[in-house]
Amino acid sequence: MYLIEIYIQEVTRRLPEKNRSDIALELRSTIEDMLPDNYNDNDVKKALEKLGSPVSLASGYRDQPMHLIGPRYFDVYMSLLKMVLPIAAVISLISMLAEYFIGYTGSEAIINIALRLMGEGIWRIIEVGMQVFFWVTLTFAILERTDKGKDGIPLTASLQKWTPDDLKNITYIPKKKAISKVEVFGGLMWTAIWATLYFYANHLVGVYRGGNEGLDFKIPALNQDVLLQYWPIVVVVIGLEILLSLYKLIKGQWTKRIALFNTVVQLVGTIVFIIILLNPNLLSSEFTTFMADLFTINPNQFKTSLTGGILFIYILSAAISAYDGYKKAKIGTEGQVR
Incomplete structure (x- = not known):
């Protein structure tokens, strides 16, 4: 007993x-x-074991579930988290970068700010992630407990029971043809990085030396006035790259149109890059002299070698990107269930 x-x-x-x-x-x-x-005790144990x-x-x-998010809403819950978390993280990083650069006075080396931003950026992502996780989880926990359907059947993204007709709204995407969200947001992040380097080159790109408070920026590598002569076409390239990333996010897979758009972006970007790079006044004379002395070569030789090397790497990467886009776009849909 x-x-x-x-x-x-x-x-x-x-x-x-x-x-x-x-x-x-x-x-x-x-x-x-x-x-x-x-x-006896053994009989009791057997009976309790059956129960x-x-x-x-x-x-x-119980009338209420004893779990936070059950199978009925779990798939919708996870899908929403995976969609909202990266967007919230990128928005928080962009807002943080904007705050710093708007308030930048030029008294501190950008590299020191960049190192501080790395740490603060990680913490900002964690903080935003916790907020998103809390509110999304709370919302679905309330749904779980107010839902009158007790069958436990998982729901679709439209919060309806699944039917075979739902398959008509889903496009089959081969794994090698798919465009991941990491690829999309990686592209957006790269655009933000090089755009920052372009507009703040006189504070970012150059020679650094150790100081009392970290690294001190000593010699700018590029003439900012020369760079800013091309800002209208650079803004066009930035806009094209952002549009390409958003197009990838919407489609979710490589298509011939995306491959063509990607090729146009790479071609326009390469032409603009060549025009800027071949400007004879792009590199600052102080930087050229410093680097030529460092490598014990003629300043003109240094400029030619640096320009040629950067140009070769950029053209090669642009060609690979364009080729890879067309290659993925040509991948068929073998194995698609009809």
């Missing part, structure tokens, strides 16, 4: 106070019906 009373206690303590007495009587009667007339864990049994008696 001791084991029976403990088992009933473990079940009823997980139930609302108003239902405990009735369920305790019902459960005690059920257990007694399962036992022989002259039962199962007190947690599972209590869950069957």
Whole structure:
């Protein structure tokens, strides 16, 4: 009887106070019906084993689920989290960068600010991630407990029961043809990085030396006035890259149109890059002299080698990107279920 009373206690303590007495009587009667007339401890253990864990049994008696997010909403919950978290992270990083650069006075080397931004950026992503996780989880936990459907059947993104007709709205995407969100947001992040380097080159690109408070920016590598002569066409390239990333996000897979758009972006970007790079006044004379002395070569040789090397790498990467886009776009849909 001791084991029976403990088992009933473990079940009823997980139930609302108003239902405990009735369920305790019902459960005690059920257990007694399962036992022989002259039962012993082994008989009691066998009967309780058939009834199962007190947690599972209590869950069957409750009107509310004993889990935070159940199978009915779990797939929708995870899909929403995966979609919202990266967007929220990117927006928080962009806003943080904007705050710093708007308030930048030029008294501190950008490299020191960049190192501080790395640490603060990580913390900002964690903070935003926790906020998104909390509010999305809270929303679905409330849905779980207010939903009157007790069948437990998982719901689709439209919060309806799944039917075969839902497959008509889904496009089959081969794995090698798919465009991941990491690729999309990586592209946006790269655009933000090189655009920052372009507009703040006189504070970012150049020679650094150790100082009392970290690295001090000593010699700018580029003439900012020369760079800013080309800002209208650079803004066009930035806009094209952003549009390409958004197009990739919407489509979710490589197509001939995306491959063509990517090729146009690479071609325009390469032409603009060549025009800027071949400007004879792009490199600052102080930087050229410093680097030529460092490598013990003629300043003109240094400029030619640096320009040629950067140009070769850029053209090669642009060609590879364009080729890779067309290659992925040509991947067929073999194995698609019809």
